[in-house]
Amino acid sequence: xxxxxxxxxxxxxxxxxxxxxxxxxxxxxxxxxxxxxxxxxxxxxxxxxxxxxxxxxxxxxxxxxxxxxxxxxxxxxxxxxxxxxxxxxxxxxxxxxxxxxxxxxxxxxxxxxxxxxxxxxxxxxxxxxxxxxxxxxxxxxxxxxxxxxxxxxxxxxxxxxxxxxxxxxxxxxxxxxxxxxxxxxxxxxxxxxxxxxxxxxxxxxxxxxxxxxxxxxxxxxxxxxxxxxxxxxxxxxxxxxxxxxxxxxxxxxxxxxxxxxxxxxxxxxxxxxx
Numbered sequence: 001x002x003x004x005x006x007x008x009x010x011x012x013x014x015x016x017x018x019x020x021x022x023x024x025x026x027x028x029x030x031x032x033x034x035x036x037x038x039x040x041x042x043x044x045x046x047x048x049x050x051x052x053x054x055x056x057x058x059x060x061x062x063x064x065x066x067x068x069x070x071x072x073x074x075x076x077x078x079x080x081x082x083x084x085x086x087x088x089x090x091x092x093x094x095x096x097x098x099x100x101x102x103x104x105x106x107x108x109x110x111x112x113x114x115x116x117x118x119x120x121x122x123x124x125x126x127x128x129x130x131x132x133x134x135x136x137x138x139x140x141x142x143x144x145x146x147x148x149x150x151x152x153x154x155x156x157x158x159x160x161x162x163x164x165x166x167x168x169x170x171x172x173x174x175x176x177x178x179x180x181x182x183x184x185x186x187x188x189x190x191x192x193x194x195x196x197x198x199x200x201x202x203x204x205x206x207x208x209x210x211x212x213x214x215x216x217x218x219x220x221x222x223x224x225x226x227x228x229x230x231x232x233x234x235x236x237x238x239x240x241x242x243x244x245x246x247x248x249x250x251x252x253x254x255x256x257x258x259x260x261x262x263x264x265x266x267x268x269x270x271x272x273x274x
Contacts (some may be wrong), residue, residue, distance in 0.1 A: 002048065003033045005055040006076075008069040010039055010219045010240035013120025013136060017107050018057035021086065021116075024148020025055075027156055036186040038072035039219045048081035050231035053155065054110060057086040058166035059120065059238070063095035066236065068219065078109030082160055084151060084274075085115045091132035092181070092264045093173070099160040099165040113160045115168050116147055116272035123239040124254045129261040143270045146240060150274055160274075168273045177263035184259045195244030199254055200235055200240050203228045214250060 005022050009015035017038070022033040033055070036043055048054060054076075058069035065087060083105045087097040094117040102112040118140060122131035136144070153161035191197075203214075208228060215223035218241055222234035230241070242250045 001031070001051040001053070001057075002030050003053045004046075004048075005033050005035050005057070006038055006043060006069075006073060007035070007056075008038045008058045008066060008072060008219070010059070010217070010238035011121070011123060011243050013061050013119075014057045016136050016141065017086060017088055017118045017120065017144050019056060019082075020136070020144035021055060021057075021148040021151070025053075025152045025155075026144035026148075027145070028149040028152035031152075038069065042072045043076050045075040047077045048079045048110075050080035050082075052079075052081040053151075053160075053246065054058065054078075054081055054083045054105075055086065056083065056105060057088065059123075060087050060089035060094050060097040061123070061236065061238070061270075063093055063097065065097040065101045066238075068236065069101060069123060069242060070112075073108065075102075076108060078105065078111075079177075081110050082113045083110035083270060085112060086272075087115075087117045088120040088136075089117060090125070090260070090264075091119050091268050092122075092134070092260055093170045095170065098168055102165050111162050112165070113154075113162055114151055114272065114274040115163060115165055116144075116184050116270060117170075118144060118270045119166060119268055122260060123237065124252065124257040124260065126257060129257040131257065131260045140270060147270070147274070154274060163273050165273075171268045171271065173264060174266070177266075180263050181259060182233075184256075188246050188255060198232050199237070199252070200230045200232055201237075201239065201250050201252045204249045204251070209247055209249075211246065213244055217241060217244045
């Protein structure tokens with residue numbers, strides 16, 4: 001039996017959750033997990049069998065699973081293997097993200113036997129507008145290891161079976177926060193309909209030392225060497241370039257950041273089904 005972990009994680013939050021879940025599996029089942037980082041490239045041609053287990057962990061952008069994880073897994077055939085999907089979101093809502101990636105994995109020949117939603121620091125989070133800052137933290141990682149241990153227990157007693165993704169639901173947010181966010185989104189959409197504005201990471205040329213780190217970490221090749229500007233056709237606004245810049249030369253001024261920070265500060269806990 002093989003156990004694989006596929007992760008798309010531009011800023012490291014999804015990878016941290018995936019590793020903690022894998023630690024829980026290994027500690028309880030004594031099985032090593034093979035990691036495959038899909039942030040910078042595809043998984044290639046891989047085939048699995050019914051005894052295998054695959055963990056897929058990816059971030060949620062705008063309430064949807066990033067489509068990049070699907071593209072990077074296009075060459076993977078399930079062959080009836082068991083699969084656990086995990087969505088990592090920025091403390092607002094994961095909506096249908098877990099069900100989305102679960103549907104894709106099912107179409108690829110996997111049996112989805114578990115699903116989870118964990119919180120990671122939002123891509124738009126900044127010191128002035130923190131959104132789930134510092135997460136996943138020690139509590140999140142402990143919960144992730146517990147989830148992994150529960151997966152292992154089901155593997156050991158052969159009760160790891162397909163799950164109903166409709167049972168994995170968002171933790172409710174305060175009504176006022178939801179109303180504020182809906183009002184903002186409606187106004188944002190109205191303004192965009194009148195005059196479309198494309199928001200992209202920016203660079204301060206007076207601070208940038210041309211180290212090349214930004215285009216090295218960009219998962220889509222949106223930043224070309226020498227230009228430092230993000231291609232709007234390729235940029236997914238993951239903010240890996242912003243968070244990894246050693247000089248602090250890059251920034252992303254999303255109008256969503258202050259609204260998310262003000263309305264979704266209350267801590268949400270991980271959720272999973274198995």
